[in-house]
Amino acid sequence: MMYQLNRRQALTYAFLVVAGCLTVLPFVWMLLGSVKSQGEILRDPDGWLPRSPTLDNYHVWLTELDLGTYLLNSVLVAGFVVLGNLLFCSMVGYALAKLEFPGKRVLFTLIMVTLMVPGVVTFVPLFVVVARLHLVDTYAGLILPFLISPLGVFLMRQFMRSVPDSLIEAARLDGAGEVRIFTRIMLPLSGPPMATLGILTFLSSWNNFLWPMVVAQSQDHYTLPVALSLYSTGEKATDYGLLLAGSVVVITPIVLVFIALQRWFVQGVATAGLK
Amino acid sequence: MSATGSRRRGQALVAWLFALPFVLMFGFFMLVPLASSILMSFTDFRGSDVRTPTAVEFVGLGQYLDLFGDPRFRRSLLNTGYFVLFGIPLTMAVALLLATALNTGITRFRTAFRVGFYTPVVTSIVAVAVVWRFILQPDGLLNRTLGWVGIDGPDWLHSTTWAMPALILMAAWRNMGTLMIIFLAGLQNVPSELHEAARVDGATTWQRFFRVTLPMLRPTLLLGAVLISVGYLQFFEEPFVMTQGGPLDATLSAAYYTFTQFGFGEYGTAAAASYVLFVAIAALSLVQFRLLRSED
Known part of the structure; x- marks a missing residue:
């Protein structure tokens, strides 16, 4: 045996x-x-x-291909997208979880509906909206459409509902306003869903290439995947060593983040999967 | 009474202020595009109409009729079906195999294995495409390995027969990690007493797997199937970075077709094509949820 x-x-x-x-x-x-x-x-x-x-x-990437700009753009876009999601999704998540207001049900239903709409459906009209707002080839055009996510709201709301009402009532009796309750009670308690949300949004922003490829039209606004994609189908298509080096640069940050935070990643998959 | 009333009104105001930044962006970048995509699919909206949307005309179901009259769109639907039909079972089988192996009571290096199998999920498709194109070349790593066992491998990405299987293989590699995590969670919920009882009754490992594990895992498997089919029906990234839909439209998927129509400035056609895909996704999810419920 x-x-x-x-x-x-x-x-x-x-x-x-x-x-x-x-x-x-x-x-x-x-x-x-x-x-x-x-x-x-x-x-x-x-x-x-x-x-x-x-x-x-790697040297060619740095000196001839402007790697610094692409890297900075990727970091900048991902940074804003993560911060925006953490802030705005937790704010609306708090309102949906703990406050009463007219229109609450409608808002939540709309969010749940958009959660099911595949990205391919809204891609073209989203581009039209961004073009009408004159945001093509701007940082705002790269960032604004991703500053919030229905999934993020859902994650935050689900978690915040589990915070006991008595905590909030006690704070209200002590004269705390809603802003104070949000910043001093809800946010400090919401570490786990915020970690999950932060990781998921960083991942999708860092790897996103279709939207930035369409919106970033000048080289100054290229993110890393856009630059790599254009070089690998264009002028540098046969320069394998160079393209592989570019791939290493794109992949390394996300793999490091993943290995460092892999426990949270796994939880993120479990929660996002079980929505 | 009026005190609570004003407090309630105060709370409503505060709540809407909390929701305001989200609602603004949600409205502009989700609801407006969603509503306009429906309208757009019934119009002849073109790229040149972005500045003057008033020049757009309603064409009723015209876009949808044209769409199904277009042999390239019908081809793209068939290709998507092919990808889904073979890609889903393959990815699920590999993921289940990995999850089962990780769940057999091994303790050492479990995390390392899990990280290894999951890494393809977190990496950029653009970066991964560079190395896969290299591996799938006629004299690339894959064909040289096949050569060792006497198989003369094809020029994968330039063969109308083999381009799709190559992309299916790549998609399975990229997506097995997600399903592995989900299946692993499901396997850990199978009570060990059931296995013990089956063992006492003299069941072999295989019998226990097929008679105990699989039936217990059915809800998890269906959840995994729904998740992955929603993603796989939108099959786009692999052909975009590996084959540009070629050769001869052999890997042109429905989502890719939508994108090419967008590229041609045919926004109305693109919107209609995306709705066909949306209906397919919704229908498939519905069927799978039905199955899930009726089997319980």
């Missing part, structure tokens, strides 16, 4: 190791390729380990 259990565990580990290697293999290939020269990649496409590792590809 003992022997069989061990053999089974060994088989499980063997399977997991093989599957795990296959899964991360593209990332390893990416990382190794990014430190090879174009000459080495063409001469020896079979090779795994770089024979003479070089940071030239």
Whole structure:
């Protein structure tokens, strides 16, 4: 019995190791390729380990391709989107969870309806709205449409409903106003859903490429994925080392955030999945 | 009485102030686009009409009729069906396999494995596409590996037969992590007493998996199926970054078709196509929820 259990565990580990290697293999290939020269990649496409590792590809990104601007744009857009979602979704979440006001049900129903609408449906008319507001090729055009999310409101409202009313009533008796209750009681208690919301919005903003590709029309407003996508289908399409280096730059921040916060990611998937 | 009344009015005012920033942006960037997308799909709205929306004319169901008359749109529906039909079972099977392996009582490196399998989910498709194009080249990593076992691999992305399977493989790789997490949570909710009882009755590992685990997991599996089919019906990113819908429209999906119509400035057609897709998504979710309820 003992022997069989061990053999089974060994088989499980063997399977997991093989599957795990296959899964991360593209990332390893990416990382190794990014430190090879174009000459080495063409001469020896079979090779795994770089024979003479070089940071030239990264250097070209920094000096010739304006990596700094793209990186800054990505950080800027993602930063505003995360902060906006945390603030605005928790504000409306508080109102929906704990305050009474006319129109509350209608508002909540509308939010739940939009939660089910796929992005492809609103994409074109959203572009028309942004164009009519003269926000094409501006930071505002990249940021404003994503500052709020129905899913974020849902997450915050669900969590805030579980905060006991007695806490709020006690604060009201002590003369605290709603703003004070929100900032001193609700926000400090809402760490877990805010962590989930922050991670989910950072992830989708950092990886978003279709909207920024359509809205950012001058190079000054490109985010990282837009720049990488345009180079990889355009003038640099065959410069593999360079493109792999760009991919490493796009992927590294999100993978680091993911590994550091993976417990929260998993919870995010569970909550977002079970909406 | 009037004191509580004024307090209530005060609270309503405060509540709306709290909701105001959200409501403004929600209205401008969600409700207006949503409402106008319905209207747009019944008009001949074109890119040149953005400045002068008054010049737009209602065409009734014209856009929808034209759409189904367009062989490229019908092709894109078939392609999406192909992708969904093979992509969903493959992704679910792989995810279930991984979740089951992670749930067999191993303790060491569990987190490391979970992180590894989930990493493709968090990474940018644009970045991942670069390396996948490289791997799928005629003399790329995949074909050289196949060569070891004597298989002469095709030029995946330029073959009308093999481009779609390649994208299905890539989509499964990108999405298995999400389902694995969901399935793992479901597996942990299967009471261990059931397994014990089955073991005492002499059931083999396979019998326990098919007779105990799978039936207990049915709600979780259906939840996973709904989640992934909503995503897969909007299949767009893989063909966009890997094949541009080619070769010869072999990977042109319905969402991709919508986007190309947008690119041509045919906003009305794009809106109509997106509603066809929306109806398909809603219908499929409805069917799956029905199944979920009737089986319980």
